[in-house]
Amino acid sequence: MEPVLAVLSLVVLGWAVLSRRLAGWNITGPVVLSAAGFLLGNQAWGPVPVDVDAPSVHLLVELTLALLLFSDASRVNLPTLRRDVGIPARLLGIGLPASVLLGTLAAALLFNDLTWALALFVGAALAPTDAALSTQVIEDERVPARVRRALNIESGLNDGIVTPIVVFALALAATQLGHSGEDSGGVGAGLELVIGIAIGVVLGFVSAKLLAGASRRGWVIHGGRRLGALATAVGSFALAEVLGGNAFIAAFVAGMAFGAAFPPDVAAVDEVVELPELLGEVLALGVWFLFGAALVPFALEHVSLATLAYAVLSLTIIRMLPVAVGLAGTGLDTQTVGFIGWFGPRGLASVVFAILAIEQLGEFETVGPAISVVAVTVLLSVLAHGVSAGPLVRRYARSHGDGAPGGHSGPRARRRGA
Template sequence: MEIVAVFGVVLAVAVLLSSLAHRSVMSLPLLFLVAGVVLGNGGFGLISVGHDGDLVRHVAEVALFVVLFSDGMRVLAEQPRHAWGPPVRALLIGMPVTAALITLAVWGLTDLSLVTSALVGIVLSPTDPVLVSGLLRRDEVPAALRQTLNVESGINDGLALPGVLVLIAVLGASPTPGPWTLVLELLGGVALGVGGALVLGLLIRLPGLVIRPEWQPLAPIALAATLYGTGHLLHLNQFLAAFVGAMTLAALAPDLCSAFGPFGEQTSEMVKFFALLVFGALLEPAMVTTLTLGAFVVVAVTLFLARPAGLLLSLLGTRLPVDQRLVAAWFGPKGLASVLYGLFVLRAGIPRAQEVFALVALVVVVSVVLHTSTDVLVARRLRAQEPDEADVSSGTRDR
């Protein structure tokens, strides 16, 4: 219960500082991460979190699911439906290029094997919807850019999971899953999300069934709980199910999504902050001592070269203005998805798993510091008016 008490105190401090943080470079997510580090395993030890326990894995998993479900509600509700080109290109081109560049950096700068380096590359390739949401909720962010970052961060977590599982199996930690098994997990997650939302959408249209206004926010919660539990029971990708299911429900029942909106945003903020506190408590100074100088260079390559190069390449020829492309290239924070997959690696017991997790954790910590401290600056730079649909449809010239 110590961690709950600490979370309550830090949350109260964050609430009191929320207005200051909104108009300055102060980072509330960073506040929770620092509190976890200071009070956790590497600090005063008030919060005890074990690497081999289930707390961190469950917290990271639930946080990802909740944030993906909440963000999926807004994809169709707030964004232009025709602007799907950039996020699809970011997923199909930007993410593989980013993973490949990180793989080459790890392989060339450390003594890890090529397969292990590829595992690190895939673990660090997704962007984190939990941290991206801090920028997306600012009014200054144009709709097209919000669409790109929201969809990319919402889907790439689930797409990275099969690669992580395959490489862990190749390294000998578990039986190699067949390709059809992985495909079924992905497609099954999508089908589960769409099917669950369709069933709920049909039920609320049955004659004689009317949802009272005060009960409307509970309908999406019921869907989320069903998707999460069913995904686990059937071994389907519950992250894709969350995002796709929320998008489908938003298209079928916008009134339910509007009613769920305030609660969903507050809930996702709560789980995000709690997850960062737990992750911070997990970190110890001894992790850094296991890393070589090349590993620190990998951190810089991951954040300043691999992600920007992958995104800028994927967005060539799109209608996004150059300044928005640069923002998308920079704002690709690494967070709970990478932590969760890093824990998979740690628990799988592959060779040098501790070193892999330490490298992943270092990248995440530096990313949290940099990206949560620059979202206000990025938003101010985008303060110019969002282009209207006519501008988007006619194309915007690169400046």
């Protein structure tokens, strides 16, 4: 593992040095790390081949998702959300479930060798979006703030919302495959969900109040609040693992509770959760390296017309039709609906879910098509959304930006290596 860590560190350093120059060419962190993983970590020819089945890899992947779920959830500005809840609520409450359903049906129809459980896994794993892959859109002040805020909130919450569905699908698939030691699908996953929610609510709320109270009394050293937030994120994840709960839901709910309970008069939540977010971003670069090293070669080896067809459908109809249905009646024009629908790139959460499927199921003869279609869709998304961001933003801004209401006060996108 040490050679991989050494190479990965040097690649991250090189990207950091050239990041602004590369961003001008639409070359993001995920692109650089994925390419480096493919060239250097590929087991077929790479000088530092990566073993995706290693326990350290599993821990890296799981902790990355937990940290990002916590930081994403904690950054949701509830007062702002309440003032402009319409579009995000429709995207998450109508568009997201419809995307999961449509994606599941498409997977079941296109891949005869997939069980319904694995089809559900594909539909759910490819439903969440990643703002890091459309940072150029979310941070461009020519795009109206209402649109940027909707895309940012959607990407911050949809991975946490679909996580229980992914966990349920994997548990059901494991039961169907006869894996020993797996609990009985729905009952076990439901109990894990309840335990995870309880741990997240209690730990997130209590830690926020403790840190706030101690800060008011001057008990907290410089940087102590950030360390406390990091401890809350990791602790919720680890405690749920120990007590048999869903660790990802625990981290997500802990972030929601922490962000809601931490008083803004003590410090801005964005500042307090900066450390878990930064650590999550660093680990995310490692996950993108794993994606290039393990998932991309596997996907290219098992690519088929059905896989390519599903990837294209996932980025277009399966994403854009539910968005159009969800936003019907909001008064948004067709171009804005299409803009929001297109900029739903698939990214880190989908990669993590694919690696978790390999960890929990491990039978490539059965789970291989599901892993392949997730990897191909993410790879196509990284390329297509990266190339199209600049031109589409310029075109959209000519008719909707520069003077649109609130067009200069949008949210800061979560980077995740972008």
